[in-house]
Amino acid sequence: MSFVMAMWRRWPLVGSLLDVRNNAAMKYQEWAKTYGEVYQVQLRNTNVVVVNSAAAAKALFQTNSHALSSRPVTYTFHKGAPSSASFTIGTSPYDESLKRKKKGAAIALNRPAIQSYVPYLDLETKSLIRDLLDIGKMGTVPIDPLPMIQRMSLSLVTTINWGVRVPSIESELFREIVTVEEELNRTLTATSRSLRQRRDKYMAKFDEDVARQVEEGLSNKPCVQASVIKYKEVELTSAKLRSISLSMTSGGFETVANSVHWTIGHLALHPELQDKAYEQIRQFSGPGLPDAAGDQKCAYILVLAKESLRYFTVIPLALPRVSIKDIYYEGALIPTGSTVYMNAWACNRDPGLWSEPAVFRPERWLEHPDATVFTFGLGYRMCSAHLLAARELYLTFMRLLSSFRFVACGKIRCDPREDIKNPKDLIMAAKPYKVMCIPRDEKGLAECLTVDE
Ligand code: HEM
Numbered sequence: 001m002s003f004v005m006a007m008w009r010r011w012p013l014v015g016s017l018l019d020v021r022n023n024a025a026m027k028y029q030e031w032a033k034t035y036g037e038v039y040q041v042q043l044r045n046t047n048v049v050v051v052n053s054a055a056a057a058k059a060l061f062q063t064n065s066h067a068l069s070s071r072p073v074t075y076t077f078h079k080g081a082p083s084s085a086s087f088t089i090g091t092s093p094y095d096e097s098l099k100r101k102k103k104g105a106a107i108a109l110n111r112p113a114i115q116s117y118v119p120y121l122d123l124e125t126k127s128l129i130r131d132l133l134d135i136g137k138m139g140t141v142p143i144d145p146l147p148m149i150q151r152m153s154l155s156l157v158t159t160i161n162w163g164v165r166v167p168s169i170e171s172e173l174f175r176e177i178v179t180v181e182e183e184l185n186r187t188l189t190a191t192s193r194s195l196r197q198r199r200d201k202y203m204a205k206f207d208e209d210v211a212r213q214v215e216e217g218l219s220n221k222p223c224v225q226a227s228v229i230k231y232k233e234v235e236l237t238s239a240k241l242r243s244i245s246l247s248m249t250s251g252g253f254e255t256v257a258n259s260v261h262w263t264i265g266h267l268a269l270h271p272e273l274q275d276k277a278y279e280q281i282r283q284f285s286g287p288g289l290p291d292a293a294g295d296q297k298c299a300y301i302l303v304l305a306k307e308s309l310r311y312f313t314v315i316p317l318a319l320p321r322v323s324i325k326d327i328y329y330e331g332a333l334i335p336t337g338s339t340v341y342m343n344a345w346a347c348n349r350d351p352g353l354w355s356e357p358a359v360f361r362p363e364r365w366l367e368h369p370d371a372t373v374f375t376f377g378l379g380y381r382m383c384s385a386h387l388l389a390a391r392e393l394y395l396t397f398m399r400l401l402s403s404f405r406f407v408a409c410g411k412i413r414c415d416p417r418e419d420i421k422n423p424k425d426l427i428m429a430a431k432p433y434k435v436m437c438i439p440r441d442e443k444g445l446a447e448c449l450t451v452d453e
Helices: 002-009 024-035 054-063 076-078 094-110 109-115 118-135 146-162 172-184 193-217 223-231 238-269 271-284 301-313 344-348 386-403 444-445
Strands: 038-043 046-051 327-329 332-334 338-340 404-409 434-439
Touching: 024 038, 024 146, 024 344, 024 444, 046 054, 054 327, 054 344, 094 109, 094 238, 109 118, 109 193, 109 386, 118 146, 118 386, 118 434, 118 444, 146 172, 146 193, 146 223, 146 238, 146 386, 172 193, 172 238, 193 223, 193 238, 223 238, 238 271, 238 301, 238 386, 238 404, 238 434, 271 301, 271 386, 271 404, 386 404
Parallel strands: 046 338
Antiparallel strands: 038 046, 327 332, 404 434
16 A cells, blocks of 8 residues: 555646647656656546556556556547547447447458458559659659548548548548548547537448448448448447447548658658668569558568557557556556556657667567567557558558659658647647659559559
């Protein structure tokens, strides 16, 4: 008991949740030098345990996976919001309903299911390359690639979830979904009722279309909603199906888009990394675009994607957990009902794990292939789609780096310690920048970009 008291006496008080979200992960990492790798802070009226080292994160989130399987029930998400925003998998507390939703999502996101999405990965990565070529006028006009990357990421979410494409950055659908999702992802406490109503509108249309197609026997394209409806072992209500749709969109769109956007900015500043990647891809795959079905076999691009996940850690504090059992760690008690944050940023940059953690160096993963990436979280509530996300990143980098040289235009500020667009956001985005996307082989590229729309 006295040890527990000692631990509880050590909290630094940091003010409101919104204040600390401002580069919080970096501040918390710094504080660990003074207060130890696990300590508590007060966020508004809640005491929160923050876990700041790789070893502690594994001991807590992996070894105590079940004890840390719930999420906090915040007012805005669960009590004050009657519409869809209450119910993503990522914000649901642990209960029977969550278990069913997670089972449904798992069926649609396991390895064989992901294999069936290869045609979508193929089409959307090709479309990204074509957009960069067209909008960048064959590498002659500087562009910010963000909207094109967002379209790819969004269209992957919508095709994988509902079988519906987002064909162009000019489309009404693209503008509407990007506006609404960006705003709703802004913080965990986003409350706008009208935004949620706008989201409900496009989600309802997609959900109803899939349900009708399944009922009429017309659904022949693989997609999450159709597989979950058809898989009778887990019968899900329409509310739970909607929850899966919401989870896929809020979980999958900005995370992948921002990871790619940060990385392209960084690569534009480091042509030597691009050249090495290009050389490795060419040794590995023949002329033309690398095969979409190739499953992460080019070792250098695989480690480049891992390093991108580590270095940018786009959700620096992962998503908060709540303990459903008492946990004892290093002689101290984390009582049932505690809120616990994994500082994924600090774990990914743990000097006990990595030398020069602040340097982007893909080779570190070749030297330590079994090291952990903390970016997707750990344990029962880790990212449901980490296999899919890793595959999306791999193919995107494979194809982008085999197609283009990215040349920085003007000053690109792309250091994740300093250059976050909105430091209070849940998902960390890079500041806008411009690059020239110069085709490495203009003629060859044009030939292999016959995209079936
Ligand atoms: C680079 C891409 C991605 C990153 C960095 C990422 C990161 C995360 C993190 C940190 C969590 C919380 C984990 C925890 O509490 O330990 C999470 C949860 C989740 N993610 Fe992802 N994610 C990515 C892509 C995706 C995609 C593509 C989807 C779906 C299409 C997705 C769906 C989900 C869902 C449903 C959850 C909630 C899991 C639960 O609460 O049980 N994520 N993700």
